[in-house]
Amino acid sequence: MMTLLELKDVTAFYGPVQVLDGVSLSVPDGGAVGILGANGAGKTTTLRAISGSVRAGGSIRFDGRDIRGTRPDRVAALGIAHVPEGRGTLGDLTVRENLRIGAYMRRDRKAIAPDIDYCLELFPQLKNRITSAASALSGGEQQMLAVARAFMAKPRLLLLDEASLGLAPSTAKNVYDAIRRLREESGIAMLVVEQNANLAFELVDSATVLETGRSVLTGTSTELRDRDEIRRAYLGG
Ligand SMILES: Nc1ncnc2c1ncn2[C@@H]1O[C@H](COP(=O)(O)OP(=O)(O)O)[C@@H](O)[C@H]1O
Ligand SMILES: [Mg+2]
Secondary structure, X not given: OOEEEEEEEEEEEEOOEEEEEEEEEEEEOOOEEEEEOOOXXXXXXXXXXXXXXXXXXXXXXEOOEEOOOOOHHHHHHHOEEEEOOOOOOOOOOEHHHHHHHHOOOOOOHHHHHHHHHHHHHHOHHHHHHOOOEHHHOOHHHHHHHHHHHHHOOOOOEEEEEOOOOOOOHHHHHHHHHHHHHHHHHHOOEEEEEOXXXXXXXXXXXXXXXXXXXXXXXXXXXHHHHOOHHHHHHHOOO
């Protein structure tokens, strides 16, 4: 499979403070790759380096071109949609407005309404809430909306940051089941940051482990699941 996204020895800085020091990973076209790591390991910063919202060094290539240092709106226009930690939905706007805003850069305007219908089929909970303000939704519904809004941009790559954070286990599972279906049906590639490795391994083919801003281990989901240190650190034994 062709490599869609490739990071080599990526560094990142908040002001003078370096928080990434050698992150390398690659996402095949249509593939799904996880990023595991403790709190503060640099998972969110890695996604920010890709989407252009933090200063980065090293090499970040998407679809054959160097995108390091590219502004976030340009990165989005190239086909990378970022679902940030904390969801980033627009609270004052309705569910439908959020979905339409997700699609604002698209030229295929006629395909937008059917894609909204698809989102509502993928996340049926959003259907009854279509005219509600995003801020009135439950945490799980807001996460569903954040993923659906990112899908509405018709990206080639989705960056997902801790989609299960703060959700009840059954809700988190619902969200991941829908994301997996989206992956199967759309072929959108995914880079998935997730503390809950059990959920992540249901979705991704492989994963990279970060420790203090550096990639320390990469393997297929099956390989990683079987390793003692991964079980202890991320799978609860
Ligand atoms: N806006 C910021 N300014 C300064 N330091 C930050 C900022 N955001 C995160 N950090 C620091 O960068 C490191 C990596 O954070 P982060 O990427 O959020 O980790 P993770 O997502 O793996 O929990 C941490 O030490 C964190 O304290
Ligand atoms: Mg984070």
